[in-house]
Amino acid sequence: MRLILLKITSVILLAILLFNCTKNSAEEMEPNTATQLTPYAVNIPDYFPKMEIPADNPLTVEGISLGRQLYYDPILSNNGNSCSTCHNSAEAFSSYSANSLPHINLAWNSTYLWDGHINGTLEDIMKFEVEDFFQTDISKLNNSSYYRSEFKKVFNVDVITHKNVEYALAQFFRVMVSSNSLYDKFYQHTANFTPSQMNGFITFITEKGDCFHCHSVGLFTDNRFHNIGIDSVFTGVNAGRYNYTNNPSDLGLFKTPTLRNIELTPPYMHDGRFQTLEEVVDFYNSGVKHSATLDPIMTKGTKMFGLGLSATDKQDLVAFLKTLTDTTFTKNPMLQQP
């Protein structure tokens, strides 16, 4: 009798022990959802900063693929546009006709759009794009059995929300990494520059051209705002960051754009006023206009309001800028229309 009692109690205790533990490990598995998702790690060179990925939106092969489908699908808009209408892969995910900003290495940004009025993570800018800019009608996605099952797979949801759409897009943006240009190969000593490209690089990286103070080598942006003197009077869109902050010291300041793939993303500047890189370099060489908020870096000693570059120096600088073109990025199969 006593033996049986002990036996039973032991078994019960053992069961409780096991049950408790299994329950706990099941909890640990969260946020992994019903179906098994495949984690994805982005390949990033060591001269890029670490990529911050929010804990509630880990990268998965399935999530990235869903983001990609959404990027190319006009279902998100009410006017037939998809993101890709104005962000076309061959133009480094920008568009000449829309003069849109390209989608390159945005995972390292913390302020978005020319005046920086959206701050935070890619999830935050996607919230703006989906809910404010596109005003996505979420019922269209919920009416699609295809998307319902895709979102179920990735986010384990029965009803799709704007947030789910934004999270999938943010995952896709995190794999839009460009780090395989001729410049990168030069930096890693696996390719050489021509003398002209080299001279352009020297102009870029020394005080001669002094581009590097804002287009910091690596990502070729400093993620900050500057008035580079394309205007001296600031009205409308040309007031830049001031339109968002109302701070007079922000008059004419714009986000420094990355120069990666710059050859593919004309026209140039926030309003697309320059058609070619030659025009841009001419501007930096001799067209800078003075104003109270002009960036201190743009006004230097004897070279006040001009760099004094020769015709050859200017050509070479353009030749260097073109070494930042990365067609393995624009043609990356993972980023193309599915």
Added chain:
Amino acid sequence: MSTLNLYTRLFIILFITLTMSACKKDTKVPDKVEEPESTTSTVSFSFIPKNGTQALLWDSISNTNAAGNQFSVNTINLYISNVWLKHADGSMFKSNQVFYIDPKIASKSSFQLSDVPKGDYVEIQFLVGLDTIKNIDNGLETTMDNLNMAWPTMMGGGYHFIKMEGHYLDGASVSKGYAVHLGKNENLVQVTILNNLSFPNSSHQCSISFNVNEAFTSPYLYDLNAEANYTMSDSTAMSHIKTNLQDAFNITQNN
């Protein structure tokens, strides 16, 4: 060993396991209750730019240096590293940590030393910049801030130690830009401040103030209209600013 014994043992073992530890994950026993009192203090330092004795007004041409230049400050970015604290007997606490400081951004305007031995100190030393071991290309972790501080390889490599940028009024009252940038090992700024600091408790708070006017004042009277307003490739200008910066900092203990 009898069967009865086996089950009794099993019962006891299971019972003990279950009651004592259950599943490790569930037991959140506070493990720091009765620890012996720590012998170190966490000291935080806020970095406060000043115009003389006043708080600096950013982006406004409201400062005047000893040469009479009216100037503004838009940007101050710097590294503070190797903070050393000296006891009266000459022994020192030496940290070799590097802190990137941007006083315009709240989250980057202070730093902490978490392992300062409790006690009294008579002197603080630190570098504005980086020692020679760290001041090489990729000597620091790749972060956006460190990328922005990189000093081009072709100009010597490593990092900017400090960037101070703004505008000043020239002789004709036209505003021009200046960019005081220091880099290269010979321009490393060693700051030594004699001051009594007392850290008896587990946490303390100090302020490091930086008087921006001092960058242009002594021992070299630095007139932005006469000297380089852009220092990066001017070794004389950099060495003057370096020397001026040595006494541009002060420390006060707040608690």
